[in-house]
Amino acid sequence: MTRDLPITGWLGRIEPRGGLPIYLALVQALETAIRGGELQPGDQLPPQRAVAAQLGIDFTTVTRAYGAARAKGLVEGAVGRGTFVRRRVGDDDAGVVDLSMNLPPPPTGLSLAALLKETTAAILDRTDFATLMAYHAGPGTPGQRAAGAAWLAPVMGEIALDRIMVCPGAQAALTALLLTIAGRGQSLVVEPLTYPGLLALAETLDLRLLACSVDDQGFVPEALDRLCGEQRPAAIYVVPTTQNPVATTMGLARRREVAAIASAHRVWLIEDDPYSRLFDAPLPALTTLAPDLAFHVATLSKTLSPGLRTAFVVAPSSGMAERITSRLRATALMGSPLTTAVAVRWIRDGAAERVLSAVRLEARARRALAGEILPTARGAAESIHVWLDLPPGWHAGRVHAQGAAQSLSLVAAEAFATTPDHANGLRISLGGPAKQSVLREALSHVAALLARGPGQRLVV
Template sequence: MTRDRPTAGWLRRVRTGQGRPIYLALVEALETAVREGELQPGDQLPPQRAVADQLGIDFTTVTRAYGAARARGLVEGAVGRGTFVRRRAVDDEAGLIDLSMNLPPPPQGVSLAALLKETTAAILDRTDVATLMAYHAGPGTPGQRAAGAAWLAATLGDVGPERIVVCPGAQSALTAVLTTIAGPGAALVVEPLTYPGIIALAARLGLSLIACPVDDEGFLPEALAGLCAEHRPAAVYLVPTTRNPVATTMGLARRREIAAVVAASAAWLIEDDPYNRLFDSPLPALATLVPARTFHIATLSKTLSPGLRTAFLAAPTDAMAQRIADALHATALMGSPLITAVAVRWIRDGAAERVLAGVRLEARARRAIAAELLPAARGDAEGLHVWLDIPAGLDAGGLRALGAARGLALVGADAFAVTPDAPAGLRISLGGPAKASLLRESLGNVATLLKPPTIV
């Protein structure tokens, strides 16, 4: 019965007979339940007929209430699926449309909600729950490591599962690598604008960051060679595909040059490659060019869903994979067994490729919108973000404030800068807005912000 449904408890909040329309009382009860956390984003509401029966009111009254709740942005739904509490990002709950966080857009032609329900049901039906939900130390089960090797094959080729470590996200993988190969005071070579997670991690571990000169493809090989010889860094860190935040990709010739520099040095190479699978024909990873010195990390958060919190790390050797697993155990213990099981099942049964295909389609459609509205933006056609140089006379802080006034969450170069003289710009993420129409409106507002003021 409706009364027994976990998401039907909020109906007790409905207060009728107080001189106001019943449908408004229903909407206000729903709004209070969402605000106080009784109902969470994604919770499915009871069917309208069941609500009418429980409250003893007319079905059309409930229909009107659900419609009003949808107009207020409290719920969303589709024919045949039901009505759900609307999913909101943190910034969205603060009234902002998030253009600052990189995440994959909703995949075209795939319902993640339906797929998750189907997958978790199948896992729980065919797996011993006690075993699934127990502690799982180590680099992953043989099946999980084999799934990781299969996922990475598009860019790494044939990699033995013994070299794969299953991690609860890329940040955990980076932590495990750096705590294994770099002690306090060690140097790490990065680009002048780089992933904020590596900046924060270096500060936490007491590592020094050295910015290497770059061009549109990334590190300048001669400059990198000079820095490696002078500073003898523990590692070189890079995001070669859809570089974060500047959105361009390192070509194959440059990858070979960088691989040669690393091979001739004493440094390790940390290849953080979250975006490569978004390309129909991804370039070979640097790990294939200098395998004995490279840690390759690929998270599913940018290609499938951040909620999967699963990343696969390919270590240079089997022995190094075990050392990374030991470091991972010391810092994160393990990933979520259920979430990892979902990711592995998707890879095995082909669902991951279907989701990836849907993300690719939507990402390219959104990139086309960005090309139309922000023609000066740089970025790959397959990318989840673009980079905008800030016109003279404007600054990132001012643009963020102006953006917030227009309901936009923006992120500027300062979040990625290793040196104070790093280039100024904005990284515009395209996957955050729930709908392409909302992205179009948001990018139109960004274009307006960048227009020079009219001189009267």
């Protein structure tokens, strides 16, 4: 769907500099408007003659600019209708290749767009429209909670439905959860490098972060036991499977040790688990080893699609689920009824497992590609991100600058740091580029960048 009238405000910001031809300045202004969100996919551009008249330039100059924008993949034409912003403007066609945002890769051999169209059509055909457009505050309907239980069964086993909540994404779930179990000034035990969303949330809620020593299995048990005994934290926060960002996975023996420490000190345990379902044979959830103290948060954003904005939370008891639901109502109110309905339908009719299987297949291929080009990168065969230790002398500012010069968006350890004493490296996300060929080229640029060394001048 397009807007009723073309958007023209971006035309007023054309600024030719240093002898830049006016047609290229026009393309730059158009690209800036698209990247900044002023122009959305499907928006219609003004007719070329109208642009020429508004800017006081030749019609042929505008034609040349529109042609260059089409060649860059910014716009597309429809005969007899005009020129429109492309439905997908991605790094495969123009601009920066994003290796910083952790997304599931496009599912192999399956069209999410076609599946979404089919599912939404069926939902709209069989569901009362007024119900979809109404408020739905609460932990979710019995059917939605049952879908959550089915999705979590491979890692959680059987779960009582009154312990499950349906939330609009993991961040909303973590917000409601921390508001329930941690007061201002209290502390959380975390890993030295952890999820940036948790860092932002801790700052907002005025929570102190206690960094616990880790090894290649996660928390060092002796260090965790000492912190819990000396500091009496409100909770332990952990991503035990494909840890974000260092991509380690906690083995079963270590999970038992961590659960035993939490139980011994009566400390709440928050298991953030976006990635377990990517594994063909996932380990049992840490939550199952300390069920009376642990919360399990499982978003669909890393396994199916972030656009679904759906996460399932398992609380230790129905009473605790009710308390968290109350906090959720006060902060996020509810998830989108339509996207929740899509997620639930996919789980119930088997489409979610088909998408997951196709995502796993592509994730394995991309991880193998990363291993080929960056052999020292760490991460399981199913991981959608890898961790790459940086050589001595590298720091975040240099990484970002060197990456930008190669049209790469990279994220270094500082974005995840809870303490100055942390590992130095890059988290490289593998799912963003739409094509493996683009990912291969981007990873090759990373390899060349690091081989060049931090002190050498980059020639572009």
